[in-house]
Amino acid sequence: MQYVNLGRSGVKVSRLCLGCMSFGNAARWMIELDESRKVIKKAIDLGINFFDTANVYSNGRSEEITGQCLKAYRDDMIVATKVCGAMGDGPNDSGLSRRHIIAQVKASLARLGMDYVDLYQIHSWDYETPIEETLRALNDVVRAGMVRYIGASNTYAWLFLKALNTSDRLGLERFVSMQDHYNLAYREEEREMIPLCREEGIALIPYSPLARGFLTGKYKRGITSNAPRYQDDFRLGARYFKPEDFDVAETVEAMAKEKGVKPAQIALAWMLHKPYVTAPIIGVAKIEQLEDAVNALDVKLDTKEMERLEQCYKPHPAGVW
Numbered sequence: 001m002q003y004v005n006l007g008r009s010g011v012k013v014s015r016l017c018l019g020c021m022s023f024g025n026a027a028r029w030m031i032e033l034d035e036s037r038k039v040i041k042k043a044i045d046l047g048i049n050f051f052d053t054a055n056v057y058s059n060g061r062s063e064e065i066t067g068q069c070l071k072a073y074r075d076d077m078i079v080a081t082k083v084c085g086a087m088g089d090g091p092n093d094s095g096l097s098r099r100h101i102i103a104q105v106k107a108s109l110a111r112l113g114m115d116y117v118d119l120y121q122i123h124s125w126d127y128e129t130p131i132e133e134t135l136r137a138l139n140d141v142v143r144a145g146m147v148r149y150i151g152a153s154n155t156y157a158w159l160f161l162k163a164l165n166t167s168d169r170l171g172l173e174r175f176v177s178m179q180d181h182y183n184l185a186y187r188e189e190e191r192e193m194i195p196l197c198r199e200e201g202i203a204l205i206p207y208s209p210l211a212r213g214f215l216t217g218k219y220k221r222g223i224t225s226n227a228p229r230y231q232d233d234f235r236l237g238a239r240y241f242k243p244e245d246f247d248v249a250e251t252v253e254a255m256a257k258e259k260g261v262k263p264a265q266i267a268l269a270w271m272l273h274k275p276y277v278t279a280p281i282i283g284v285a286k287i288e289q290l291e292d293a294v295n296a297l298d299v300k301l302d303t304k305e306m307e308r309l310e311q312c313y314k315p316h317p318a319g320v321w
Helices: 033-045 057-076 098-112 131-143 157-170 193-200 211-216 228-232 234-239 243-259 263-272 287-298 303-310
Strands: 003-005 012-014 017-019 050-052 078-083 117-122 147-153 175-179 281-283
Touching: 017 033, 033 057, 033 287, 057 078, 057 098, 078 098, 098 117, 098 131, 117 131, 117 175, 131 147, 131 157, 157 175, 157 193, 211 234, 211 243, 211 263, 243 263, 243 303, 263 287, 263 303, 281 287
Parallel strands: 017 050, 017 281, 050 078, 078 117, 117 147, 147 175
Antiparallel strands: 003 012
16 A cells, blocks of 8 residues: 655545445445445555545444444544535534534544544535634634544635635635545546645545446446446436446446456546545445455556546536535
8 A cells, every 4th residue: 555645734644545435324335334344444454544434424324334443443544524414404404604513523523433533524615604614613623632634525626725715814724635526537627626736735535536336337338227326326327427428438448458457447547647636535335346446556557548548538517516
């Protein structure tokens, strides 16, 4: 395993982050405690020290599972979670107000069974709360020892720059990472967000590096899938499956066949060859998926191969997911 700094922070994370959204009970493709424990143990054995979850995943169950599985290894692990999504039906049960942030960081710590989280991220932008209030609340939870670093996710570059400038102006904790939607089938982040992160020294930890499984070769052009993930995950069908997306996926499959590796490894290797990517967040439910992902670190792509993978991409409507 390789390790790199999380942006300009001093903490080092593995080149792959294990995403824990698949741990829980909110969909048929998710796994519960016993199977999750096997996956996390294998991840640790393979050198992964970076784990990402969120309070809304399976309504907190993912945090509970993640915390139980990491309990014996806590001192060596970098644990990230998120806040913003609805955790109840009340008017104050979502967003990035001081009230919600402080309540939810305490609730996340209780579910994780931890005294602090290493990286606390805003899951999306709250357009109804002043960014100054959000940043002051995040600064306070860092000062209180409940959080080590703060990060962001799912927002536009101009808003992210506004947050960074506000932190600098007010002398508050600064975001060290951006968790955004980025993969071979969706590259709109290359327009503004990625250049911004490079300029500001922000760690890029993309989610959906395999496009929710679309780039693994399991979905075929013109065939409606009956896979549980496709049936249960509305975002999968909404984000991909356009003709131009299949052009990309089929190029990935062809190169994988030529190199004797799996399509998922080609898609991951492409991302790992990007110098601005810190650690793609991989979501797995099986040990073999995890092993394939780690082996992608050894897949080499030359300049022509990188260009070949990218050449059939067509611009997509930019969106914050």
